[in-house]
Amino acid sequence: MQKRDDRDRNYDFGEIELDPRLERCEYEMKLTFGSWLIYAFATIGLSYYLSRGGVDYIHGMPSWFFWGECVTAFVFFLVVCYMVLKVFRNMDLFDR
Amino acid sequence: MEFTLNPEVRPVIVGTFAAYTVIMLVIGYFAKKMMDGTAVNRYVDEFYTGGRGMGALALAMIVAAGLCSAGTFLGGPGMAYRVGGTWVIAVCAQNFMNFLVLGSVGKKIGIVARRIQAQSFMGLLLNRYNNSKVLGLIGVLCIVAFMGSYVVAQFVGGARLFETMTGLSYELGLLLFAVVVLLVAVFGGIKGVALAIVFQGIVMTIAVVALFWGTLNHIGSTETALKTIAQAEPSIVTPWTWTMAYQASMWMNFGLLIVGIPHSTMGTLTYKSTRAMHRAIVIGAVFVVFWSLALMSMGVLTRSIYPNLKVVDHAIPVLTMTVLPPWLAGVTIAGVAGAIQSTVGAMIIVISSALIKDAYQTLINPSAAPEKLRKINMIATTLVCLLTVGAALRPPHGLQVLVIFSVGGLASAFFWPLMLGIYWMRTNEYGAIAGMLGGLITYIVGAGGYANITFGMHGIVPAFVVSGVLTIGVSLMTPKTPYGVIRAWFGAKA
Numbered sequence: 001m002q003k004r005d006d007r008d009r010n011y012d013f014g015e016i017e018l019d020p021r022l023e024r025c026e027y028e029m030k031l032t033f034g035s036w037l038i039y040a041f042a043t044i045g046l047s048y049y050l051s052r053g054g055v056d057y058i059h060g061m062p063s064w065f066f067w068g069e070c071v072t073a074f075v076f077f078l079v080v081c082y083m084v085l086k087v088f089r090n091m092d093l094f095d096r
Numbered sequence: 097m098e099f100t101l102n103p104e105v106r107p108v109i110v111g112t113f114a115a116y117t118v119i120m121l122v123i124g125y126f127a128k129k130m131m132d133g134t135a136v137n138r139y140v141d142e143f144y145t146g147g148r149g150m151g152a153l154a155l156a157m158i159v160a161a162g163l164c165s166a167g168t169f170l171g172g173p174g175m176a177y178r179v180g181g182t183w184v185i186a187v188c189a190q191n192f193m194n195f196l197v198l199g200s201v202g203k204k205i206g207i208v209a210r211r212i213q214a215q216s217f218m219g220l221l222l223n224r225y226n227n228s229k230v231l232g233l234i235g236v237l238c239i240v241a242f243m244g245s246y247v248v249a250q251f252v253g254g255a256r257l258f259e260t261m262t263g264l265s266y267e268l269g270l271l272l273f274a275v276v277v278l279l280v281a282v283f284g285g286i287k288g289v290a291l292a293i294v295f296q297g298i299v300m301t302i303a304v305v306a307l308f309w310g311t312l313n314h315i316g317s318t319e320t321a322l323k324t325i326a327q328a329e330p331s332i333v334t335p336w337t338w339t340m341a342y343q344a345s346m347w348m349n350f351g352l353l354i355v356g357i358p359h360s361t362m363g364t365l366t367y368k369s370t371r372a373m374h375r376a377i378v379i380g381a382v383f384v385v386f387w388s389l390a391l392m393s394m395g396v397l398t399r400s401i402y403p404n405l406k407v408v409d410h411a412i413p414v415l416t417m418t419v420l421p422p423w424l425a426g427v428t429i430a431g432v433a434g435a436i437q438s439t440v441g442a443m444i445i446v447i448s449s450a451l452i453k454d455a456y457q458t459l460i461n462p463s464a465a466p467e468k469l470r471k472i473n474m475i476a477t478t479l480v481c482l483l484t485v486g487a488a489l490r491p492p493h494g495l496q497v498l499v500i501f502s503v504g505g506l507a508s509a510f511f512w513p514l515m516l517g518i519y520w521m522r523t524n525e526y527g528a529i530a531g532m533l534g535g536l537i538t539y540i541v542g543a544g545g546y547a548n549i550t551f552g553m554h555g556i557v558p559a560f561v562v563s564g565v566l567t568i569g570v571s572l573m574t575p576k577t578p579y580g581v582i583r584a585w586f587g588a589k590a
Contacts, residue, residue, distance in 0.1 A: 006580025013521050015579075019588040025204035026519050032199030033352075036192060040347050047185050047335045048343075055326070055333050060318040061393075062333055065181065069188055073385050080195050084377045088199070090370045093206045095589035 021091045028088055035083065039076045043068055101261065105422040110262045112426020116299065116433065120276045123292050127284025137466040140473060143285030144215040144449050150366040152375035154290040157297040158363040158442060159194045160380040163354065165439035166253040168387060169300070169432045173395030174408035180332030184392040185343060189351035191388055194380025196351065197360045202373050204518055205364040212584055215365065216449035217358040221510075222458055224517040224585060225525035226578055232459050234509075234532055239358060239450040242505050243443045244484060245498035251488035253409075254436040261413060261429050267489065273437060274485040281441040282477045286366060289441040296434030301383060303431025307412070308390045310419035311397055321400035328403060332396060345553035349504060353556060356511030357503065358450075359442045444484075448477040504543055508535035508559035512567040520568075521582050527571025535563025 004011060047068030055062045061070075134142045141147060150158070168187075175183045205220065214220045218235045225231050251273055258269030280288040315321045326333045335343070354360055367373050391412070398411040401418060405411060416428045452473045457464055464472075487495070512535065513528035536559070541547050543555025550558055576582070 004579050006578060006583075008579045009575040009577070011576065011579050013576075013582070016521075016583050016587040018586060019207075021207060022204055022586055025207070028203065029200045029519060032195065036196055036351070039192070040189070040344070040351065043185065043188055044340060044343050044347065047181075048340050051334050051336060057319045057322070062181065062322065064335060065184070065393075068335075069185065069389065073188065073191055073389065076192065077381055077385065080192060080381055081378055084195070084199070084374045088203075088370075088374055090374070091203070091207075093210055093369065095207075095211060 024089055024091070031083060031087065035076075035079060039072065039079075042076075043072045046072060101263065101417060103263070105417070105425070106261075106263050108422035109426040109429060110264070112423050113258070113262065113430055113433070116427075116430035117272055117276060119295065120292060120437070121279060123295060124276065124279030124284060124288060127280055127288030127291055130287055131284055136470060139466065139470045140453070141215060142287065143473060144445065144453065145209075145365045146285070146287045146290060148210065148366060149368045150290060150363075150372065151368065152372040152379060153294055155198075155363050155367045155372060155376035156194060156379035156383070157293045157438075158286075158290055158366065159197055159360050159376070160384050161293045161297040161300065161435065161438040162363070162442035163190070163193055163357070163360050163439070164300075164384065164387060164435055166250055166432070166436050168391060169435045170253060170257065170409050170412055172388075173391050173398070173412045174410070176392040176395030177398050177405065177411040178408045179337060180329070180334070180396055182335045182337040182343065184389075184396065185335055186338075186346040186350060187388050187392045189347040189349075190354065191385045192381055193351070193354050193360065193384055194377045197355050198364065198373055198377050198380075200355055201361065201514070201518055202364045202367075203370060205361070206367065206370070206373065208518075208585055209365050211589065216453045217362055217365075217446060218450050218454040219458065220365075221513060221517065221528070222454060224523075224577070224581060225513075225528050226581060227458065228525035228529065229459055231513075231525055231529050231532070232454055234529065236450045236455045238506060238509050238532070238536070240447055241498060242502035243358070243447050244480070244487075245495055246502040247440050247443050247447070247484045248487045248491065248495060249499040250436045250440050251485060252491055254433055255488065257413065257429065257432060260410070261425075270485060270488055273433070273440075274481065277437055277440050277444065278478065278481045280437075281444045282474065282481060286362075286445055289438070289445055290366070292441060293438045296438045297383060299427065299434045300387065300431040303428040303434075304387055304390050306420060306424045307394060307416060307428055310424070311394050311415060314419040315397060315400060318397065321397060325396070325399045325403075329399075332399060339552060341551075341553055345557045348560065349507070349554050349556045353504075353507035353511050353560070356507040356509075356514055358506065358510065359439075359446045361514070362442065362446055362449075440484075444477065444480055447480050448473065451476050451480070501540060501543065504539055504554075504556050504559070505536055508539040508556060508563055509533075511535070511560065512563045516564075516567050516571075518585070521586055522576065523567060523571045524574055524577045526574040527567045527569070530570040531563045531567030534566040535559045538562040 047064045050064035255269035259266045280292045331337045416425045509532045512531045516523040539559035
């Protein structure tokens with residue numbers, strides 16, 4: 001196959017041989033945004049749901065704050081630890 | 097209630113703060129020594145990326161402490177004092193900022209930046225977008241105008257706090273802040289900032305721990321305190337002060353869009369290995385979750401001690417003076433100073449890299465000799481520092497307007513061009529330029545209230561939509577990005 005000029009703007013993306021590391025990065029990006037959105041919905045949803053009729057207290061704080069902020073943050077922290085240390089892959093940052 | 101300070105405790109606070117400043121100056125001195133030993137031809141690389149050798153703790157703090165500024169330590173708790181629980185929820189959006197930034201773009205930028213030898217945020221975008229001069233100009237202008245004004249505002253906040261707490265003059269406070277930042281950032285580059293930021297992060301954490309513990313001791317039962325607050329002002333203890341739609345848009349603003357902000361993404365250029373990056377995500381989460389939750393709840397709890405503060409930004413300083421012994425209060429003030437200085441340091445590096453690397457080297461004089469580059473870099477970084485301090489001495493008219501728009505403006509201009517540029521081959525410079533301008537203009541119109549386009553949400557939402565649609569739409573209507581660029585950003589290295 002003839003070599004393409006780097007400045008060529010008329011080509012097919014299929015001609016490019018993809019880097020598996022970079023494809024993996026895209027997958028991890030989707031995981032990051034996906035899981036974060038769940039965290040966002042959980043926090044906002046729980047906080048608003050638990051306080052819809054009025055505020056009651058647990059452990060000295062409003063129950064919506066305990067479940068919606070403290071517990072969700074703790075649970076998501078565990079999720080993040082698991083994802084980052086077990087699911088995210090270590091890879092060489094250089095082209096070798 | 098006005099904020100008054102017992103004159104007897106002032107010397108103690110001054111002493112603690114002076115000790116902190118001396119330590120910072122020593123760190124700055126070491127950073128300078130470190131950079132002095134760098135070979136001339138590696139200087140710029142070391143200055144902006146630390147030779148891509150940062151470890152987990154430094155990276156975690158560059159992202160976390162770089163983003164958490166006076167906003168998290170003064171303004172945020174002030175808002176919690178004024179608005180209450182719903183604001184506390186909004187701030188939780190920033191809890192996992194390290195995860196969002198590093199998890200979404202960190203690894204890919206790590207690989208591509210090494211490949212294309214990018215040393216700055218704009219350098220990445222310029223390479224991806226075919227060295228478009230128009231894009232470069234818009235980007236550099238955005239960074240200089242928005243970040244510059246943000247830096248000025250941080251200096252003003254820091255110096256005012258210094259004035260209030262020590263009784264010494266505003267100008268002296270400004271001078272101390274400026275000398276620390278100048279020494280650390282101008283002479284030490286990103287390495288200096290990293291060294292300082294780790295220490296500042298630790299001081300910030302000690303400050304929050306002390307304040308948290310002191311507050312709980314002082315108040316006794318938080319439940320009683322909150323119930324007392326709720327009796328006078330029921331809206332403080334419920335999330336329903338804001339609608340869920342508005343809350344969700346705040347999460348977009350404080351959470352999702354952080355990825356588009358240059359000084360957080362800058363961290364991705366500096367780390368040494370994926371292992372370090374993974375750990376930085378975990379470390380950052382611990383710190384930011386603790387800072388946000390503790391500081392915002394203290395902002396609310398301040399109401400139970402002082403229900404009628406005139407200046408809500410004084411919530412944390414007032415609380416500090418009430419619940420802590422003077423020397424610990426001094427440490428807390430040092431922690432706030434650390435939050436301000438770390439953000440300012442990181443931002444000054446971004447501003448000067450935009451001016452030197454991107455405006456000067458990439459767009460004006462690509463063949464500049466290393467020695468010349470080093471000199472110009474020094475002069476420009478010093479100038480940025482002096483100009484911002486000068487502006488803080490006498491805050492110009494219109495500064496406040498720029499500050500209000502700064503973070504949202506940066507995010508609405510950069511988020512889509514950055515994300516789509518990294519992960520969608522079809523994005524090109526025309527789309528990116530359209531997306532940047534469209535996002536920016538929509539944000540200013542919406543958030544500025546010039547037209548009612550926000551549908552009861554934060555102004556960032558329409559800007560986000562418009563910018564995304566324009567980036568994709570215009571890209572599809574115009575030619576593909578040149579083959580060589582796409583191969584470097586997506587392809588396997590031949």
